[in-house]
Amino acid sequence: MTPGHSPDVVVAGGGLGGVAAALTAAALGRTVVLTEELDWLGGQLTAQAVPPDENAWIEGPHSSASYQRLRAGIRDYYRRNYPMTAAARDDVLLNPGRGLVSGLCHEPPVAVAVLSEMLAPYVSSGRIRVLMRHVPVAVEIEGDEVRSVTVRSLETGVEQTFDAPYVVDATELGDLLELGGVEHVIGAESQDETDEPHALPGPANPLDQQAITWCCAIEHRPGEDHTLDKPASYDFWLAHESGVWPGAQLSLADVDPGTLIARELPLFGEVADSKIPRTRWCYRRIRSADQFTGVLTTDVSLMNWPQNDYWLKPLLGVDQETRQDALEASRDLTRSLVYWLQTAVARPDGGTGYPGLRLCPEAVGTDDGLAKAPYIREGRRIRAEFTVTENHVAVVARAGLGGPEQFGDSVGIGAYRIDLHPSTSGRTYVDMDTHPFQIPLGAMLPRRVRNLLPANKNIGSTHITNGCYRLHPVEWAIGEAVGALTSFCLSEKALPTQVRSDPRLLADYQRLLSGTFGVPLEWPEEIRTRPLADAAYRLDAASTPLPAGA
Structure with a gap:
């Protein structure tokens, strides 16, 4: 892919969602430009130095084949390159750090290397072009469609403009939403708007953002x-x-x-x-x-x-x-x-x-031992066709309803407590139990703009439900669904909103996710109907749960 060539997809942001989107689109034959501000891919897993916050079922079939390859690749990297005890090397569920927060606590550079390995064949073939140390500086919109994205090299100052049928915002703060004037939310919504028990009882407060x-x-x-x-x-x-x-x-x-x-x-x-x-x-x-x-x-x-x-x-x-x-x-x-x-x-x-x-x-990977970037828990969120609220996933809100809301347009699954850290308004923790949940396609579709899709913490969640949709495997699942959606829409000559509204298109797209990529779209009933607190949510050697606090 040469400068000036029009790719099929531009992905701005090389975190887990951005990498997953690029990998998936490329696996389906599409050409992708992937940009990243820093010199590491991986976002919260690497540059922000946050071990993967996952769930009690992550070692089983309840995440996609590609996410399992990432996790297996990290373990294999240690076995290939590190001097280890025989017991550690032979441990199928090797946890290099034996940390309590996850069954796979590892050094960030290892994940950087494994992500590069996963991308390597597509980069070598020219199907994915990775532009490190590049930031988006302009988004041109004509009517309800993104026409182009301009990115600038932080090393040389040189700008490149890409016009692509689909643009993915996988930046940590949702930068393309602001650059393109795409309708979005920041901070905390009003309870009058979301009807969430834990939302602000007064007016919305855009400056109420998580730490x-x-x-x-x-x-x-x-x-x-x-x-x-x-x-x-x-x-x-x-x-x-x-x-x-x-x-x-x-x-x-x-x-x-x-x-x-x-x-x-x-x-x-x-x-x-x-x-x-x-x-x-x-x-x-x-x-x-x-x-x-x-x-x-x-x-x-x-x-x-x-x-x-x-x-x-x-x-x-x-x-x-x-x-x-x-x-x-x-x-x-x-x-x-x-x-x-x-x-x-x-x-x-x-x-x-x-x-x-x-x-x-x-x-x-820094001179001073501090991470390359801060851990961002909350950014801009699209005004979506459908917004997931506390009332769809929280255990108390779903009392007597047999588990979480079931979404016919599911594109993936996740499991995490609603875990909001203290906010810039001075509010303390908001923490509540949830059921294992689904990711609805409607939460990934902007209400107006037709060809821009989110692949980070910028989906149609609220300030409250951001607390359970912002974690590593969910971000990967969102990116994977977006990457597949861009390719599917190009093949079918259909818009993302049409995929959601047309039963045939939706069923074919979901089969692409589940059949080709091994993406689970729903939880087994025996898991989804239980509160997460009933499971060994945070595992240590004694298999006892720890409080939330990622």
């Missing part, structure tokens, strides 16, 4: 001193009391999001009976030294904690200076948390601080 978190990777080297220079905002955060959990921001105390009861998780803990300690360290540990040999002698853990959630300023609906201030403050909060752990946290032996805690640049 971001600038994650980082750390290891512990006792006897060494890796203490940071004191961050500029350390004294502020040391004294800051947010009101969303007991005590100061820099502490190990917080609130169980499900019960709002105060709790404290220690930083470290002793291993007993081969079970994983329920500690901060083990929650998102991505390398467990006891599974490796040779030079890999230390654990590595990712810090995506309540204590480095940043919500004082929003990213959307504000000027560029305010957004940049929020990003810098988020980074400094994470540095302050690390500095506090190095110098001031109380140790069980009566001392203070762990100076041997070291930020790990090699684990996140």
Whole structure:
């Protein structure tokens, strides 16, 4: 594919949804331009340094064949390249970090490599053209149709314009929606609009947005001193009391999001009976030294904690200076948390601080050990043909109805609690149990624009249901469905809205998803009718659930 050639699909954003969309469209014979702002593909899984938040059934048949290939590829990469113990190498369900948050906690660079492997044959053939370090800068719309997307290289400043039959917005914040004037929502809707019990009772508040978190990777080297220079905002955060959990921001105390009861998780803990300690360290540990040999002698853990959630300023609906201030403050909060752990946290032996805690640049691909980008929980969301609300998936809202709403236009499935972190309006956690749910096609179709489709956190969810539709396997499923839809529409010479409204087209499209790509479209009744809390939702060695808090 040469510059100036018109691809079949332009995908802006190389997170999980964008990669899945590109892979799927290419597998169906389409040409794709995939752009990414950073120098890593993978979004929340890699550049944002968030281990996969999944569900208790993810190891079975309840995700697509391609998502299973991604997970298997990560495990195989370790087996091929890492010095491991025999027990770890032979473990079919290898969890390199033995983290509590997921059955597959791993180092971000490994996922980057595996995603590149999955794309390689399509890149080699020219079917997918990947433009790294490129951002969209303009979207031309004529009537109700996107005519072109212009992207700019962050390295050279050179701009390229692509006109394509279909455009996919897989950016973290839904950038194409704003550039193209596509109708969208930011922040929290009014209860009058969504009829959700947990929506705002008053007017909508666009500036009520979930916290971001600038994650980082750390290891512990006792006897060494890796203490940071004191961050500029350390004294502020040391004294800051947010009101969303007991005590100061820099502490190990917080609130169980499900019960709002105060709790404290220690930083470290002793291993007993081969079970994983329920500690901060083990929650998102991505390398467990006891599974490796040779030079890999230390654990590595990712810090995506309540204590480095940043919500004082929003990213959307504000000027560029305010957004940049929020990003810098988020980074400094994470540095302050690390500095506090190095110098001031109380140790069980009566001392203070762990100076041997070291930020790990090699684990996140940066110079300072902080992730390449902040973990974005909430961006712009399309005004969709159909909007999924709390009333469709939440256990309490569905009481007596036999499980979640069943969607005849399902294009995939997911399972996660409604898990909203503290927001920029000062609201604390919104956390509630859900049933395993479906992803309706109607939530992926803008009300007006005909050939732009979302493939990230920008589908037709609400501020509330974003809390369960924003996780790794759901984002992948959305991207996969979008990639297949673009190709299907080109073959059938039909618009996405026609696919949804025409029973024959919808059935053929769903058969393409389930038959060709192994995408499950519904949960077995025995799973979907149960609350997630009934399952071993977060698994540790004792097979007991942990509270939500991704």
